[in-house]
Amino acid sequence: xxxxxxxxxxxxxxxxxxxxxxxxxxxxxxxxxxxxxxxxxxxxxxxxxxxxxxxxxxxxxxxxxxxxxxxxxxxxxxxxxxxxxxxxxxxxxxxxxxxxxxxxxxxxxxxxxxxxxxxxxxxxxxxxxxxxxxxxxxxxxxxxxxxxxxxxxxxxxxxxxxxxxxxxxxxxxxxxxxxxxxxxxxxxxxxxxxxxxxxxxxxxxxxxxxxxxxxxxxxxxxxxxxxxxxxxxxxxxxxxxxxxxxxxxxxxxxxxxxxxxxxxxxxxxxxxxxxxxxxxxxxxxxxxxxxxxxxxxxxxxxxxxxxxxxxxxxxxxxxxxxxxxxxxxxxxxxxxxxxxxxxxxxxxxxxxxxxxxxxxxxxxxxxxxxxxxxxxxxxxx
Amino acid sequence: xxxxxxxxxxxxxxxxxxxxxxxxxxxxxxxxxxxxxxxxxxxxxxxxxxxxxxxxxxxxxxxxxxxxxxxxxxxxxxxxxxx
Amino acid sequence: xxxxxxxxxxxxxxxxxxxxxxxxxxxxxxxxxxxxxxxxxxxxxxxxxxxxxxxxxxxxxxxxxxxxxxxxxxxxxxxxxxxxxxxxxxxxxxxxxxxxxxxxxxxxxxxxxxxxxxxxxxxxxxxxxxxxxxxxxxxxxxxxxxxxxxxxxxxxxxxxxxxxxxxxxxxxxxxxxxxxxxxxxxxxxxxxxxxxxxxxxxxxxxxxxxxxxxxxxxxxxxxxxxxxxxxxxxxxxxxxxxxxxxxxxxxxxxxxxxxxxxxxxxxxxxxxxxxxxxxxxxxxxxxxxxxxxxxxxxxxxxx
Numbered sequence: 125x126x127x128x129x130x131x132x133x134x135x136x137x138x139x140x141x142x143x144x145x146x147x148x149x150x151x152x153x154x155x156x157x158x159x160x161x162x163x164x165x166x167x168x169x170x171x172x173x174x175x176x177x178x179x180x181x182x183x184x185x186x187x188x189x190x191x192x193x194x195x196x197x198x199x200x201x202x203x204x205x206x207x208x209x210x211x212x213x214x215x216x217x218x219x220x221x222x223x224x225x226x227x228x229x230x231x232x233x234x235x236x237x238x239x240x241x242x243x244x245x246x247x248x249x250x251x252x253x254x255x256x257x258x259x260x261x262x263x264x265x266x267x268x269x270x271x272x273x274x275x276x277x278x279x280x281x282x283x284x285x286x287x288x289x290x291x292x293x294x295x296x297x298x299x300x301x302x303x304x305x306x307x308x309x310x311x312x313x314x315x316x317x318x319x320x321x322x323x324x325x326x327x328x329x330x331x332x333x334x335x336x337x338x339x340x341x342x343x344x345x346x347x348x349x350x351x352x353x354x355x356x357x358x359x360x361x362x363x364x365x366x367x368x369x370x371x372x373x374x375x376x377x378x379x380x381x382x383x384x385x386x387x388x389x390x391x392x393x394x395x396x397x398x399x400x401x402x403x404x405x406x407x408x409x410x411x412x413x414x415x416x417x418x419x420x421x422x423x424x425x426x427x428x429x430x431x432x433x434x435x436x437x438x439x440x441x442x443x444x445x446x447x448x449x450x451x452x453x454x455x456x457x458x459x460x461x462x463x464x465x466x467x468x469x470x471x472x473x474x475x476x477x478x479x480x481x482x483x484x485x486x487x488x489x490x491x492x493x494x495x496x497x498x499x500x501x502x503x504x505x
Numbered sequence: 506x507x508x509x510x511x512x513x514x515x516x517x518x519x520x521x522x523x524x525x526x527x528x529x530x531x532x533x534x535x536x537x538x539x540x541x542x543x544x545x546x547x548x549x550x551x552x553x554x555x556x557x558x559x560x561x562x563x564x565x566x567x568x569x570x571x572x573x574x575x576x577x578x579x580x581x582x583x584x585x586x587x588x
Numbered sequence: 589x590x591x592x593x594x595x596x597x598x599x600x601x602x603x604x605x606x607x608x609x610x611x612x613x614x615x616x617x618x619x620x621x622x623x624x625x626x627x628x629x630x631x632x633x634x635x636x637x638x639x640x641x642x643x644x645x646x647x648x649x650x651x652x653x654x655x656x657x658x659x660x661x662x663x664x665x666x667x668x669x670x671x672x673x674x675x676x677x678x679x680x681x682x683x684x685x686x687x688x689x690x691x692x693x694x695x696x697x698x699x700x701x702x703x704x705x706x707x708x709x710x711x712x713x714x715x716x717x718x719x720x721x722x723x724x725x726x727x728x729x730x731x732x733x734x735x736x737x738x739x740x741x742x743x744x745x746x747x748x749x750x751x752x753x754x755x756x757x758x759x760x761x762x763x764x765x766x767x768x769x770x771x772x773x774x775x776x777x778x779x780x781x782x783x784x785x786x787x788x789x790x791x792x793x794x795x796x797x798x799x800x801x802x803x804x805x806x807x808x809x810x811x812x813x814x815x816x817x818x819x820x821x822x823x824x825x826x827x828x829x830x831x832x833x834x835x836x837x838x839x840x841x842x843x844x845x846x847x848x849x850x851x852x853x854x855x856x857x858x859x860x861x862x863x864x865x866x867x868x869x870x871x872x873x874x875x876x877x878x879x880x881x882x883x884x885x886x887x888x889x890x891x
Contacts, residue, residue: 151645158699159672182645185702192701192851196532199853203530439672514854516861522834527857532850534843534857536836 125432126401127442129156130355134402136166137359141178154186156439161240162356163187164194168238194238201226204244204295209328211263212248215255219329221247221321223300223340227331228360230324235363240356243287243296247314250301257285257299264291281307303340304347308462312385320377334368335378342394343387349458351434351451358435361394362402375410382417392417393427397435430454592635596628603627606651609640613808614749614758615700616640617692620651621684623666629685629784633763633797636805648695652688654681670695683787686795689765693746696760697847703758704750704859705847710743710757711735713885716815717757719748719867721845724792727822727874730770733798734877737778742804743812747847752855755862756811761804763797771796816868816889817842820880823873828880830887831871838869 132142132153144150157163167187170179179187205226212220222230225241248256261267265288270278278286283302289295302311317340320333332340341364345357368374382391395414398404406414418424433450436442444450514527526535591599591610602608604627606620618640621627640646648670655665655678665678668691675694679687697705708721709732722728729745736742743749743757745764750757763784766774771794775783782799819833819841833841842860843849849856868889874880 146643148643148645151649154645155649155671186647189699189701192848192853195853196851199529199532203532514857516857518835518839519865520835523836525836525839525857525861527854529853532853534839534849536840 127436127444129153129439129442130401130436133157133162133166133355133437136170137162137362137402139169139172139175141170141175147180147182150180150183152441154183156437156441159439160355160437161353162359162437163190164238164240165356165359166238167191168194191238194240197240198229200295201229201244204290204293204297205230205325205329208244208246208297209325211259212246212256213328215259216248216252218249218252221318221330221332222324223247223303223332224344227324227337230329231322231331233364234367235360239360243298245298245300247300247303250314253285253299253301257288260288260297260299265289265297266291281305283311304343305462308347310386310461312387316381316384333377334364334371335374335381338364338368338378338394339381339385339387339391342390346390346393347458347461349455349462351454352438354435355437358397358401362398362404365398365404365406369405369407375407379410379413388417389419393431397431400432401435430457589639590635591631591637591639594639596631599631600624600627603630606649609644609646610634611638611640611808612760612762614703614760615648615696616644616646617695618646618649619688620649621653621688623652623654623684625785626652626684626688629797630688632782633784633799636800636802637808648692648699650688650691650695652684652691668694670698680789683790685784685797686765686787686790689763689797692762696747701848701851702752704752704849704852704856704863706748706750706842707746707845707847708748709745710748710812710814712741712743712812713739715813716889717743717812718884718889719757719814719817719842720820721748721817721842722820723845724767726820727770728820729764729766730773730822731820731877731880733764733766733770733774733781734777735881736764736801736804737774737781738881741807741812742800745800750814750859750863751811752852752859754811755814755859755866757814758811759804759808761800761808763799765792766796766798768793774798814863814867816870816884817864818884819869819871821871821873822875824875826873827876828883829873830883833869833871835864835869838864838867841869841871 129152132144132149133156135142136153136157142153144153154163157166163186167190171184171187171191176184205222208220221227223245225236225239226244226246228236228239230236267286268289270286275286278284283305284298284300288297288299290297302314303317304311317332317336319336321330322333323329324331331337338361341357341360345354345361348354378391382388392414395404395406395411396418399406399411419427430450430453433444433447434454436444438444438447438451513529516525516527518524523536527533528535591608594602599608603619604622606618609616609618619630621630651669652666653669655667664681666681666684666687667674667678668676668687670691675698676687676691706719706721708719709728710717710719711732712718713735720728720731732742732745736745742761742764743759745762747760747762748757749760766783771783771786774781784797786794786796788794817838823829839860842864846856846860849860852859872880872883
């Protein structure tokens with residue numbers, strides 16, 4: 125049921141060169157990887173000396189080129205991190221906590237190698253958010269234009285302030301005060317996540333403890349409405365399980381945190397699908413315990429039907445049946461778990477209104493910020 | 506400073522027309538006149554510095570000297586301190 | 589197998605399904621389009637290129653398709669995609685072919701980081717290659733079409749490709765994109781060359797593409813040593829004025845035209861500085877193409 129390309133990508137994430145019959149299969153692998161932002165990751169995981177002879181030069185060339193972009197991203201993130209740390213240290217003794225992609229890189233974890241991301245995420249205390257935002261606004265960070273509805277959404281219901289962008293470098297920055305939207309009613313007491321913080325950046329900044337980082341990643345994955353990067357995010361979890369699984373007390377702490385913060389279902393799903401896709405090394409004892417966290421058997425039949433589809437790389441070459449329907453259900457579920465029903469109806473209808481406009485006027489009509497998605501320095505050809 | 510690549514790389518043109526400094530952390534190349542270039546290269550060594558030995562080559566200045574290089578770049582008004 | 593060995597009907601069917609791969613040396617492209625005019629121009633301009641075998645991979649999978657929206661009924665538009673990704677806003681239907689060519693260049697600039705890529709034409713004569721980096725409006729493409737049809741080997745009209753290890757230039761031979769008045773001039777100078785239909789009101793004005801000489805296409809895998817960098821400025825009242833640039837000026841003019849120097853980091857910096865050390869750089873102000881050609885082959889560079 126899993127497409128051959130998905131299986132080949134799984135091998136590459138594990139650093140193994142997959143079996144191929146024809147060279148053109150490598151084109152398919154590269155295309156799917158490029159589409160789901162996994163090309164630098166599989167490049168980082170599979171290009172080492174033992175593989176150099178078995179990887180065809182076609183694949184190596186694409187991997188080398190992809191490595192250039194992840195190297196540049198790394199330099200860029202370090203540069204921005206240094207600036208942010210200095211800035212926040214000016215207004216508080218509490219160092220910023222980096223989250224997600226930037227944290228993986230700055231902490232030099234394996235999951236950070238070749239991990240593509242478009243924004244830097246930091247977590248600061250709720251009390252500090254306003255002063256951090258004001259300081260950033262003075263030092264060249266600006267808010268993208270957003271409408272009144274979105275402004276209200278962020279300020280009242282979200283777990284972060286509206287996204288910031290640096291006015292000359294274009295870097296995107298999200299400042300969080302919690303990990304999931306307040307409106308969901310599931311936002312945890314964030315102090316539980318701030319135990320055992322790890323020092324990064326020569327001790328000038330922090331990131332979550334490995335177990336908290338894993339739980340955050342799981343919560344993030346199963347709280348989404350949109351799963352275009354679902355496979356990439358699931359591979360994050362696999363790589364973290366592989367890297368942290370041997371750490372003393374890792375599993376105990378992970379499961380305890382999930383129970384304290386009420387994210388047991390998300391942890392159960394994370395264990396289930398990393399195990400199904402990547403055969404991650406989760407000790408039997410903890411695997412068994414995680415199964416107890418899963419919803420009822422009937423719900424799981426339904427969940428498996430959805431997640432087994434949408435967690436595969438999404439590309440026509442992967443030929444996953446009913447992928448459109450699975451995505452639709454996942455989108456509805458993603459909204460559902462984040463918002464109470466009346467607010468959800470209002471939110472969805474605002475979005476639907478925009479979508480209808482696009483259908484009539486064409487995609488371009490609403491794509492005013494398209495240039496920003498293009499790589500920098502691209503002269504007009 | 507916790508940059509992964511704190512080094513800077515200096516290129517001294519063979520026709521003495523100037524010096525280029527590649528700063529990986531910035532992802533940028535800074536152009537300097539030869540005079541400023543000499544100051545930078547002099548930082549590399551306290552002894553008399555054979556500038557011509559570096560013609561048309563790229564020289565790496567390592568992390569312990571980078572702070573001084575950055576300082577020089579900033580004091581010359583070539584780089585503006587970001588924050 | 590060359591593309592021209594295929595019947596047009598076969599090509600049309602293959603392009604319809606996206607089943608045709610074309611070898612451009614440093615990269616290969618799978619091209620998909622259902623639009624008959626795009627198929628026809630592609631067949632004309634790429635007839636001398638080799639087809640990629642059925643079981644061989646291509647680097648970039650591009651398509652030009654009609655955009656799907658209600659708008660297509662009264663104002664049809666087309667869009668370019670690299671596989672599933674659409675980097676640009678849709679353009680009017682009439683610009684389908686130029687968009688394909690520009691989109692293919694974008695694929696290189698955005699993804700092909702195994703080479704240093706510079707926005708500029710590159711041509712070779714007597715085993716010496718000359719790079720003409722230039723912004724639009726400098727007359728670069730006209731000069732390029734002139735030289736390419738006067739016995740010079742065309743390596744590329746838009747994109748100079750430099751090997752990071754050897755410093756040699758790799759060909760990336762493509763149709764030459766002519767703008768506005770130069771379309772008629774080139775047709776007048778070289779009545780035998782194949783020129784595509786014109787597309788009006790593009791972001792560059794009226795454009796047409798010129799088929800590259802077959803000899804240049806056949807040399808797609810032959811690298812060239814760069815002799816000089818020539819910055820052209822078409823200037824009505826100057827027959828030919830030449831100024832020499834020093835290394836730092838050369839670096840700056842080349843760097844401002846580089847697509848991926850920043851992406852390549854230290855490798856890019858090394859490749860750029862090596863290139864300017866190995867070459868001379870001149871800036872020319874001209875209105876007479878033949879004088880430029882004579883200067884390049886018989887002037888200071890000939891010694």
